[in-house]
């Protein structure tokens with residue numbers, strides 16, 4: 001109910017549902033509504049608020065960004081629809097959600113795709129690799145992908161006992177994002193995958209509906225999952241990726257001059273976020289350890305082997321394989 005009220009009031013204030021989003025009429029400026037499912041402490045919130053401030057300044061106040069954190073406007077799956085229909089302008093959405101709209105995004109969600117955060121960011125900034133993919137949702141969904149923010153390495157965490165081998169996960173219900181790859185991955189790693197939206201995980205861990213979850217250290221702490229799941233296994237099974245979506249009509253409705261400023265400030269936001277990410281990951285681990293979390297290394301080889309059929313399963317078409325190979329080549333440059 002809170003979410004519906006929030007969207008309704010944003011629309012009533014004239015902050016959302018812009019006419020231009022629906023008609024494509026160019027706009028001279030406005031405050032863009034941006035939805036985020038993270039807290040105000042998360043690096044994505046910090047970087048996106050700074051993005052809005054710089055955009056405001058650089059366009060002499062014509063364009064601004066209002067970031068709505070904490071899933072106030074809805075969970076990612078719902079908000080993507082709101083951006084598509086123009087009632088919300090922008091949203092951060094996990095790669096797993098885009099995989100559900102165009103399966104080619106799955107290539108960037110696989111365990112072995114990215115070798116490091118730096119590699120991931122290099123790929124995202126290369127239009128020859130990602131240009132077509134990022135424009136692929138424009139015709140049918142009115143969604144433009146601007147680029148992305150790293151989710152860093154994702155690890156497993158459990159309520160009871162440390163995980164070292166895939167067999168330790170037997171019978172454990174592990175929350176995953178709502179995507180086929182995420183489900184296949186946890187099942188292959190030995191657990192029992194339970195898809196669920198992000199905002200529901202804390203209560204499910206606390207009440208025993210879940211035995212564990214997987215995420216990066218920053219979300220583990222900012223979502224307070226460390227209060228209820230104390231054992232973190234460094235499986236490093238994936239370097240995850242969030243995408244920045246904007247309604248296509250809003251984006252193309254900007255004047256060329258303002259869109260150039262917007263693009264420049266967005267590129268700067270990706271750099272800023274990556275820098276914050278590294279600092280905040282170290283801080284999150286330290287703060288979780290202080291409050292009793294136990295981090296342990298795992299049998300990496302055993303997990304890698306368990307996951308390799310998942311990679312093969314999703315690289316079936318020639319197009320997917322080509323994209324995957326281009327990404328791998330970028331790592332060697």
Ligand code: GCU
Pocket residue numbers: 037076092093094151177197198214215216219242
């Ligand atoms: C990360 C990611 C979010 C995603 C979340 C999840 O925190 O940044 O975009 O929603 O993981 O596991 O659902």
